[in-house]
Amino acid sequence: MTVTELVSYEEALATFEPVMGLEVHVELGTKTKMFCGCSTELGAEPNSQTCPTCLGMPGSLPVVNAVGVESAVKIGLALNCEIAEWCRFARKNYFYPDMPKNFQTSQYDEPIAFNGYLDVQLEDGEVFRVEIERAHMEEDTGKSTHVGGATGRIHGASHSLLDYNRAGIPLIEIVTKPITGAGERAPEVAKAYVAELRELIKALGVSEARMEMGQMRCDVNLSLMPKGAQKFGTRSETKNVNSLRSVERAARFEIQRHAAVLSSGGTILQETRHFHEEDGSTTSGRIKEEAEDYRYFPEPDLVPVAPSREWVEELRAGLPELPRVRRNRLREEWGVSEHDMQSILNAGAVDLIVATIEAGADAASARKWWMGELSRRANEAGTDLAAMEITPEQVARVCALVAEGFLNDKLARQVIEGVLAGEGAPDEVVEKRGLKVVSDEGALGTAVDEAIAANAGIADKIRSGKVAAAGALVGAVMKATRGQADAARVRELILERLGVEG
Amino acid sequence: MSEIIKLTAAEIAAKVASGELTAVEVTEAHLARIDAVDEKVHAFLHVDREGALAQAREVDAKRERGEELGPLAGVPLALKDIFTTKGVPTTVGSKILEGWIPPYDATLTKRLKDADVVILGKTNMDEFAMGSSTENSAYGPTGNPWDLTKIPGGSGGGSSAALAAYEAPLAIGTDTGGSIRQPAAVTGTVGVKPTYGAVSRYGMVAFSSSLDQGGPCARTVLDAALLHEVIAGHDPLDSTSIDAPVPPVVEAARNGSVAGMRVGVVKQFRGEGYQAGVIQRFDESVELLKELGAEIVELDCPSFDLALAAYYLIAPSECSSNLARFDAMRYGLRVGDDGTRSAEDVTALTREAGFGPEVKRRVMLGTYALSSGYYDAYYGSAQKVRTLISRDFDKSFEQVDVIVSPTTPTTAFAIGERADDPMAMYLADLCTIPTNLAGNSAMSLPCGLAPEDGLPVGLQIIAPAMKDDRLYKVGAAVEAAFTERWGHPILEEAPSL
Numbered sequence: 001m002t003v004t005e006l007v008s009y010e011e012a013l014a015t016f017e018p019v020m021g022l023e024v025h026v027e028l029g030t031k032t033k034m035f036c037g038c039s040t041e042l043g044a045e046p047n048s049q050t051c052p053t054c055l056g057m058p059g060s061l062p063v064v065n066a067v068g069v070e071s072a073v074k075i076g077l078a079l080n081c082e083i084a085e086w087c088r089f090a091r092k093n094y095f096y097p098d099m100p101k102n103f104q105t106s107q108y109d110e111p112i113a114f115n116g117y118l119d120v121q122l123e124d125g126e127v128f129r130v131e132i133e134r135a136h137m138e139e140d141t142g143k144s145t146h147v148g149g150a151t152g153r154i155h156g157a158s159h160s161l162l163d164y165n166r167a168g169i170p171l172i173e174i175v176t177k178p179i180t181g182a183g184e185r186a187p188e189v190a191k192a193y194v195a196e197l198r199e200l201i202k203a204l205g206v207s208e209a210r211m212e213m214g215q216m217r218c219d220v221n222l223s224l225m226p227k228g229a230q231k232f233g234t235r236s237e238t239k240n241v242n243s244l245r246s247v248e249r250a251a252r253f254e255i256q257r258h259a260a261v262l263s264s265g266g267t268i269l270q271e272t273r274h275f276h277e278e279d280g281s282t283t284s285g286r287i288k289e290e291a292e293d294y295r296y297f298p299e300p301d302l303v304p305v306a307p308s309r310e311w312v313e314e315l316r317a318g319l320p321e322l323p324r325v326r327r328n329r330l331r332e333e334w335g336v337s338e339h340d341m342q343s344i345l346n347a348g349a350v351d352l353i354v355a356t357i358e359a360g361a362d363a364a365s366a367r368k369w370w371m372g373e374l375s376r377r378a379n380e381a382g383t384d385l386a387a388m389e390i391t392p393e394q395v396a397r398v399c400a401l402v403a404e405g406f407l408n409d410k411l412a413r414q415v416i417e418g419v420l421a422g423e424g425a426p427d428e429v430v431e432k433r434g435l436k437v438v439s440d441e442g443a444l445g446t447a448v449d450e451a452i453a454a455n456a457g458i459a460d461k462i463r464s465g466k467v468a469a470a471g472a473l474v475g476a477v478m479k480a481t482r483g484q485a486d487a488a489r490v491r492e493l494i495l496e497r498l499g500v501e502g
Numbered sequence: 503m504s505e506i507i508k509l510t511a512a513e514i515a516a517k518v519a520s521g522e523l524t525a526v527e528v529t530e531a532h533l534a535r536i537d538a539v540d541e542k543v544h545a546f547l548h549v550d551r552e553g554a555l556a557q558a559r560e561v562d563a564k565r566e567r568g569e570e571l572g573p574l575a576g577v578p579l580a581l582k583d584i585f586t587t588k589g590v591p592t593t594v595g596s597k598i599l600e601g602w603i604p605p606y607d608a609t610l611t612k613r614l615k616d617a618d619v620v621i622l623g624k625t626n627m628d629e630f631a632m633g634s635s636t637e638n639s640a641y642g643p644t645g646n647p648w649d650l651t652k653i654p655g656g657s658g659g660g661s662s663a664a665l666a667a668y669e670a671p672l673a674i675g676t677d678t679g680g681s682i683r684q685p686a687a688v689t690g691t692v693g694v695k696p697t698y699g700a701v702s703r704y705g706m707v708a709f710s711s712s713l714d715q716g717g718p719c720a721r722t723v724l725d726a727a728l729l730h731e732v733i734a735g736h737d738p739l740d741s742t743s744i745d746a747p748v749p750p751v752v753e754a755a756r757n758g759s760v761a762g763m764r765v766g767v768v769k770q771f772r773g774e775g776y777q778a779g780v781i782q783r784f785d786e787s788v789e790l791l792k793e794l795g796a797e798i799v800e801l802d803c804p805s806f807d808l809a810l811a812a813y814y815l816i817a818p819s820e821c822s823s824n825l826a827r828f829d830a831m832r833y834g835l836r837v838g839d840d841g842t843r844s845a846e847d848v849t850a851l852t853r854e855a856g857f858g859p860e861v862k863r864r865v866m867l868g869t870y871a872l873s874s875g876y877y878d879a880y881y882g883s884a885q886k887v888r889t890l891i892s893r894d895f896d897k898s899f900e901q902v903d904v905i906v907s908p909t910t911p912t913t914a915f916a917i918g919e920r921a922d923d924p925m926a927m928y929l930a931d932l933c934t935i936p937t938n939l940a941g942n943s944a945m946s947l948p949c950g951l952a953p954e955d956g957l958p959v960g961l962q963i964i965a966p967a968m969k970d971d972r973l974y975k976v977g978a979a980v981e982a983a984f985t986e987r988w989g990h991p992i993l994e995e996a997p998s999l
Binding site for chain 2: 100208296303
């Protein structure tokens with residue numbers, strides 16, 4: 001591992017223009033594998049979800065998963081791509097122990113989708129267009145576990161265990177055209193692109209796209225060229241950068257590293273690099289002295305895929321609203337700022353708020369509870385907002401109880417606490433904990449009378465016109481009712497009793 | 503010699519169905535024949551005695567229970583060792599799969615079992631079906647029952663020899679460049695390469711995916727048709743399988759006729775390299791067709807001269823990729839895994855020990871032909887030739903119903919004669935390869951013995967894709983006429999073993 005002196009980010013960008021290429025692999029959420037009927041369920045016993053085809057047994061043959069093709073077309077359409085009228089699979093020949101056939105069934109010069117773009121929105125609302133080169137279908141390899149070494153990498157391992165459950169799971173590889181003109185915002189664009197793509201994939205329902213589960217993996221290719229130059233520099237390929245934050249950090253690190261090498265008169269090697277989560281650095285992987293020769297040729301075991309135009313149009317018509325468009329619509333509907341919307345997005349609260357509104361809550365209340373109390377509790381518990389043990393319907397019910405005056409905010413928080421603690425639905429918690437705002441006029445009247453009697457001095461002040469002093473009496477009543485009274489109503493009653501206009 | 507083994511498949515099926523013979527009797531007779539002659543012939547790599555008898559007993563039990571029997575119930579069959587058989591070794595004639603017991607049946611194997619065909623065992627073949635003599639088998643050569651010092655053809659020499667030696671009335675072959683038809687020709691038997699996609703390739707170990715095609719082998723045209731009908735048909739597990747009704751091959755075989763048919767003779771299928779006796783018998787066959795009422799049309803198919811070259815780029819290219827899976831990781835041979843070597847080293851040692859010279863030659867050829875920078879010149883050009891060949895066939899079939907030619911330029915050559923000369927070996931498939939490249943159908947059937955060596959000569963009949971029934975219609979007519987002329991089936995002239 002060579003330690004590289006980095007130049008500062010600002011210095012790097014003062015001299016150079018970054019050019020990026022992003023390759024994202026998405027595991028499709030199909031029930032079965034791309035070319036056989038084996039289950040794609042995660043977490044099964046190693047090698048329990050295999051058959052002659054995904055084990056590459058002699059004589060076995062592939063059959064294309066129709067849902068996989070449909071998903072690929074949907075992704076292509078959502079990325080504004082052209083959809084091939086006729087395309088073939090190709091064999092990518094290379095040797096790796098966890099690849100059963102020692103070729104990957106992929107697509108080469110006939111991808112199913114090509115020439116598209118994805119508009120991504122940066123944090124300040126600026127929209128940046130990322131051009132898409134292609135999206136193609138392929139299959140995943142098996143998984144090697146290297147045993148006996150210190151690092152878990154193959155180096156130093158005594159042996160490796162192979163699990164072919166993943167072999168043959170459908171993948172869509174989405175490749176951007178070179179991203180130029182992003183300048184200092186390149187790392188931010190990279191992150192925003194991957195984030196947007198992830199939202200898009202989820203919205204299409206073709207994959208859960210969970211990066212931490214390896215369902216979406218990103219390679220960051222980056223090169224620098226002197227400002228104003230036309231010819232791209234030599235690129236490095238940072239493999240398997242598997243979180244949004246890492247994508248940004250990897251791009252940033254490589255910009256600084258390339259700049260350091262180039263500024264000191266060195267040359268960038270075309271190589272793959274490993275990204276390290278701990279410090280955000282990359283280290284050299286394998287050097288590509290010459291382009292690897294995959295000896296691509298059309299897969300003779302499969303027939304061409306020819307999506308009819310009618311079918312493609314049908315799929316296009318059925319596409320959901322794209323995430324960015326939806327987000328902007330919701331932002332306007334909810335009347336929140338760009339910044340607040342970003343927070344809602346980062347918190348993973350968009351769909352929860354939408355569902356809460358659909359269940360009857362008003363936008364402001366729905367947003368208030370999810371982004372306030374519930375976000376705080378999720379943070380404390382270290383879980384996702386969506387994983388909280390409360391449904392949007394239940395949150396909507398809490399909002400309704402508040403709106404109807406049955407609960408105040410303080411009580412509402414207690415109701416939410418009860419729901420999260422598994423005490424039942426909001427109404428049950430209210431019932432069990434006895435949390436209703438005291439609205440029994442008789443009981444409240446008695447409490448008010450007692451407070452006036454006990455604080456004759458204050459009562460006199462109020463009678464003489466110092467209405468502001470009523471606060472003290474309200475406090476006394478609230479204390480007496482253990483906070484279950486509606487403070488506004490208490491104030492009304494006090495003023496009424498004392499003959500003062502509020 | 504037991505009379506049972508001389509019966510045709512059609513006769514056996516009828517006798518088993520009527521109860522005149524039991525499937526067990528039939529199976530035992532053939533197993534006895536194998537015991538008697540296979541040491542000399544070496545048609546089989548594996549005889550599944552127990553499995554065959556169990557199947558036969560089941561057929562007899564079914565009959566006793568009054569259940570409906572399959573169309574070829576109780577008929578024994580020799581299966582080329584390229585189709586997977588669950589629980590029964592499948593080697594493809596290679597050391598690299600020695601000891602492998604497949605966990606699944608090929609679709610073809612399943613169809614045979616479903617039809618109550620009794621599988622006697624697995625037959626010898628050139629390693630990975632690469633060859634024209636069965637000498638490339640890692641398990642030793644097979645002898646031609648006409649003359650045990652001669653080759654039985656290849657790659658399916660085991661299947662054709664089993665038929666000619668009366669070890670089985672039916673056999674299965676696969677044909678990538680002629681591996682069903684050329685062995686049929688040199689052993690005096692019948693072999694059919696159906697239209698590409700007619701017979702499922704699922705469970706058939708791949709040599710060259712876009713050319714490989716399984717098909718029936720038999721001693722008579724009708725038997726081949728009966729077997730064809732059992733094994734053909736759409737299979738959802740093979741994407742290249744044709745989803746259309748199987749052409750009426752049995753009906754055609756029962757109604758042989760060439761009256762009024764136009765039969766093409768291709769100019770390119772004769773000349774240098776063709777044995778005089780082969781040409782003589784072929785010309786007589788053409789005369790016979792005329793006598794039987796066919797109209798003969800001369801055809802010019804210039805692209806056929808390029809077929810061999812195109813084939814030896816496409817087939818090796820595909821095989822270089824298909825055979826990459828033999829890496830010692832999951833099945834078959836593993837050499838040198840002593841705990842000190844890397845996976846790559848073990849793979850290399852295994853391949854070195856497990857693949858024979860012809861397989862290595864073709865893998866290297868193919869790897870080279872597919873490399874970037876050479877792809878267009880080699881693989882790309884070969885694909886263009888393939889298109890030209892298809893066009894020549896298309897044009898020809900506008901003028902004729904079938905095409906005829908010699909199946910192979912010479913009769914059976916001596917074992918060892920061409921072993922060191924790959925080019926001479928490749929020429930054996932000169933007449934058969936164009937059909938594989940175009941994907942249409944063809945048959946070889948006996949048309950006499952060459953006067954100079956007394957060995958069988960094959961007549962090839964070629965039909966358009968999915969017109970396989972024409973092969974049987976013409977084949978049955980020719981077979982009937984020749985049998986009448988000779989006074990008996992040609993195999994009667996083979997010396998007894």
